[in-house]
Amino acid sequence: MIPISLDLVISLLTAIPFGTIKDKFQRNETVIKLLKRFNLDPDAPPADFSGVYVYTLVEYGAGKPKQILELFRQKEIESAFRKAFESDSPAILIKAGDDFLNESALGQELRDLGIDPRREFMAFAAVFMEVAKRTRTLGDVMVGNSLASLQKRLCMVMDRIERLPTLEGIRTEFARLESQDYPALPAAESNNIQKSKVFILSQQVRGWFETLNYQFEKYEIWEDNYFELIINVPVRRKKYDRILVRGIAGEAGLRDICALRESVEKQRTDEGWLVTARRISRAARDEVDKPENRDLACFTFDELLDQDADFTAYLDWLETEITSRKINTKYVPLACTKEEIDPDTHRKIGVSHYGEEDGWIEGYIDLWLDDPVKEHISVLGEFGTGKTWFVMHYAWMALQRYRDAQKRGLERPRLPLVIPLRDYAKAVSVESLFSEFFFRKHEIPLAGYSAFEQLNRMGKFLLIFDGFDEMAAKCDRQETINNFWELAKAVVPGAKVILTCRTEHFPEAKEGRALLNAELQASTTILTGETPQFEVLELEKFNDEQIRQALSFQTEAATVEKVMGNPQLLDLARRPVMTELILEALPDIEAGKPVDMSRIYLYAVRRKIERDIKAERTFTSLADKLYFLCELSWEMLSTDQMSLNYRGFPDRIRGLFGSVVQEEKDLDHWHYDMMGQTMLIRNADGDYTPAHRSLLEFFVAYKFAAELGVLAADFTELVAPEQSCVNPNTEAQLYTWSNYCRLQALKRNQNELIAPLKGFVAENLGQLRQSFGQAPLTKAVMDLLLPMVGAVPP
Numbered sequence: 001m002i003p004i005s006l007d008l009v010i011s012l013l014t015a016i017p018f019g020t021i022k023d024k025f026q027r028n029e030t031v032i033k034l035l036k037r038f039n040l041d042p043d044a045p046p047a048d049f050s051g052v053y054v055y056t057l058v059e060y061g062a063g064k065p066k067q068i069l070e071l072f073r074q075k076e077i078e079s080a081f082r083k084a085f086e087s088d089s090p091a092i093l094i095k096a097g098d099d100f101l102n103e104s105a106l107g108q109e110l111r112d113l114g115i116d117p118r119r120e121f122m123a124f125a126a127v128f129m130e131v132a133k134r135t136r137t138l139g140d141v142m143v144g145n146s147l148a149s150l151q152k153r154l155c156m157v158m159d160r161i162e163r164l165p166t167l168e169g170i171r172t173e174f175a176r177l178e179s180q181d182y183p184a185l186p187a188a189e190s191n192n193i194q195k196s197k198v199f200i201l202s203q204q205v206r207g208w209f210e211t212l213n214y215q216f217e218k219y220e221i222w223e224d225n226y227f228e229l230i231i232n233v234p235v236r237r238k239k240y241d242r243i244l245v246r247g248i249a250g251e252a253g254l255r256d257i258c259a260l261r262e263s264v265e266k267q268r269t270d271e272g273w274l275v276t277a278r279r280i281s282r283a284a285r286d287e288v289d290k291p292e293n294r295d296l297a298c299f300t301f302d303e304l305l306d307q308d309a310d311f312t313a314y315l316d317w318l319e320t321e322i323t324s325r326k327i328n329t330k331y332v333p334l335a336c337t338k339e340e341i342d343p344d345t346h347r348k349i350g351v352s353h354y355g356e357e358d359g360w361i362e363g364y365i366d367l368w369l370d371d372p373v374k375e376h377i378s379v380l381g382e383f384g385t386g387k388t389w390f391v392m393h394y395a396w397m398a399l400q401r402y403r404d405a406q407k408r409g410l411e412r413p414r415l416p417l418v419i420p421l422r423d424y425a426k427a428v429s430v431e432s433l434f435s436e437f438f439f440r441k442h443e444i445p446l447a448g449y450s451a452f453e454q455l456n457r458m459g460k461f462l463l464i465f466d467g468f469d470e471m472a473a474k475c476d477r478q479e480t481i482n483n484f485w486e487l488a489k490a491v492v493p494g495a496k497v498i499l500t501c502r503t504e505h506f507p508e509a510k511e512g513r514a515l516l517n518a519e520l521q522a523s524t525t526i527l528t529g530e531t532p533q534f535e536v537l538e539l540e541k542f543n544d545e546q547i548r549q550a551l552s553f554q555t556e557a558a559t560v561e562k563v564m565g566n567p568q569l570l571d572l573a574r575r576p577v578m579t580e581l582i583l584e585a586l587p588d589i590e591a592g593k594p595v596d597m598s599r600i601y602l603y604a605v606r607r608k609i610e611r612d613i614k615a616e617r618t619f620t621s622l623a624d625k626l627y628f629l630c631e632l633s634w635e636m637l638s639t640d641q642m643s644l645n646y647r648g649f650p651d652r653i654r655g656l657f658g659s660v661v662q663e664e665k666d667l668d669h670w671h672y673d674m675m676g677q678t679m680l681i682r683n684a685d686g687d688y689t690p691a692h693r694s695l696l697e698f699f700v701a702y703k704f705a706a707e708l709g710v711l712a713a714d715f716t717e718l719v720a721p722e723q724s725c726v727n728p729n730t731e732a733q734l735y736t737w738s739n740y741c742r743l744q745a746l747k748r749n750q751n752e753l754i755a756p757l758k759g760f761v762a763e764n765l766g767q768l769r770q771s772f773g774q775a776p777l778t779k780a781v782m783d784l785l786l787p788m789v790g791a792v793p794p
């Protein structure tokens with residue numbers, strides 16, 4: 001092939017006005033036209049170095065500013081790529097590039113322009129590797145691999161690179177490309193696998209040290225079976241330790257410890273670290289434990305990460321959270337569906353069902369987790385269908401796998417990070433959300449947010465965002481879209497993200513799916529590059545066997561059969577959250593009382609509160625407790641603050657009951673009573689939340705029905721005054737909700753009797769505007785409110 005002038009290539013690339021290529025389709029079209037102009041086949045690059053280099057320059061350079069393109073015109077850079085191509089040594093390429101960029105005037109010029117030349121160099125090298133792979137014939141490709149369209153493959157690589165703004169991120173992508181099941185460069189043979197593994201480890205280690213802002217000395221050694229470098233680790237003001245790091249492929253043994261000792265003494269460093277991807281022999285570990293070797297250490301790469309990213313406290317919290325709720329023993333597997341969409345027409349052409357024969361939804365998520373292309377999946381479900389229990393159970397399984405690998409010294413799978421979005425409703429960015437999660441809530445000793453970002457790019461996490469609908473229950477359409485894209489910033493190459501959300505959070509089902517499929521754009525700055533690969537699953541409700549299994553975990557066989565034999569209860573129990581409430585309400589149901597979803601909540605709530613009262617001496621009545629729960633629930637829903645710290649209880653009690661709690665001792669008693677509700681659960685920080693969001697929605701629906709003056713008689717009985725506090729000689733009266741609950745508490749406190757409660761009348765319009773009329777009702781609140789509506793009192 002006649003050599004193609006780099007000057008000509010760069011002149012044609014710079015002729016493309018910067019910023020005019022708007023999307024990947026336009027870019028791909030431009031690349032193909034330029035390749036054909038140079039008589040290069042877009043899907044079959046030439047086998048010689050010059051052809052591969054020009055091909056890469058066109059592929060990577062389309063749309064790049066002239067200053068970056070000039071970098072790849074330099075003879076030193078071209079020579080480094082030629083040597084790497086001919087000797088199959090990416091390490092040579094990296095070192096030569098670093099040396100040139102650190103010492104040349106061009107490198108400094110690019111830095112002055114705000115361009116990171118090392119990132120651009122590494123990104124170009126990643127594309128070069130992909131093109132070089134395709135210079136081989138089909139016979140050279142390992143069995144089971146086929147050469148798909150090169151342009152399609154390079155489009156994916158460029159997309160991932162554009163979404164990785166840092167050098168550390170590009171190193172991670174470089175290691176990923178090298179680790180694929182055929183060698184990166186055409187000169188590679190099967191006996192070079194060890195060299196490839198050493199290079200992968202070197203990029204992972206160096207990327208991590210760069211993230212931690214460690215400084216590198218000029219000393220570097222690259223061999224086929226090991227590498228060495230020296231880092232400076234800060235220990236105090238302007239002081240640092242010099243650490244010699246030796247990385248190897250395969251199992252670390254005694255011979256490697258001896259080699260490390262020799263290098264440490266020769267380079268006179270303070271410490272020596274031996275790092276391997278996986279295995280360390282028992283003898284090697286015993287050797288570094290000897291007193292004379294206290295300046296040596298050996299780590300697997302995962303153990304190296306542990307030194308600056310210790311998640312032990314979080315994992316203990318997760319285990320306690322799951323076992324205390326008995327999710328590990330009482331979870332019932334769930335089925336799910338996924339719509340099949342025609343990629344050309346974007347219309348639904350079918351629905352896939354994943355049930356027991358597929359391993360339930362867990363089986364599908366396992367496959368999704370194993371698919372390197374997929375990055376994000378949303379799990380939808382109506383309220384009470386088991387979304388939180390599913391993700392907590394999946395996190396439990398992932399936690400067991402992680403701890404087992406940690407114990408056995410195996411390469412660890414992804415660590416599950418469960419983020420309940422109700423706790424972070426006020427987070428203004430994904431960075432502030434994770435900063436709160438890592439540094440305040442779980443006190444994880446992590447070296448800044450950038451360390452999380454790098455670990456996420458390295459594929460170390462399974463991120464689980466639970467309750468997107470609880471992040472902002474009443475925000476407008478565009479804010480919902482913006483919230484989604486803010487969370488989607490965590491979806492970077494290498495990441496895996498699960499998001500749960502109520503189906504009814506989106507008034508229009510079609511638009512909801514469009515957002516969760518990443519088809520709706522945010523009004524603010526969003527992800528660079530193209531959207532990641534998003535999917536949507538929808539949970540199915542329980543079938544009869546699942547209901548039977550769930551009930552059997554909670555009660556005896558005879559009671560299970562009672563529920564299974566009642567068609568109304570069976571229908572209600574299809575939502576997993578209802579099974580516990582049904583069992584709680586069963587005595588009322590068997591007494592012949594009406595049955596619907598709201599009344600199941602009514603009977604269960606009454607029994608729970610009455611049981612709380614009987615369990616210990618109490619200073620507050622059932623009406624007091626219900627009023628407090630209703631108003632607290634409304635505050636949580638209306639402010640998007642789904643928890644209340646114990647320090648906030650006194651202020652809420654004063655605001656609701658006024659003069660009744662003027663004395664400090666009275667306030668203390670009420671404070672203790674209100675925190676003792678079994679329907680409120682407390683975390684380690686003293687934050688109280690409803691045991692389930694649907695309980696909060698029941699109390700809000702109850703408040704609204706009472707404020708509107710339409711609360712049915714059997715619901716009104718729940719808040720009726722205690723018999724000992726009623727004046728039997730006065731007629732029953734109508735009250736407003738806001739006046740009644742305070743009045744009955746005040747009368748009881750003053751040992752006065754109150755007229756019987758006939759029912760509620762509507763509040764004035766000003767009061768209703770501040771509550772019922774403040775925002776559109778959610779579907780869950782509306783579904784619970786409608787059965788509460790009864791005849792309006794005369």
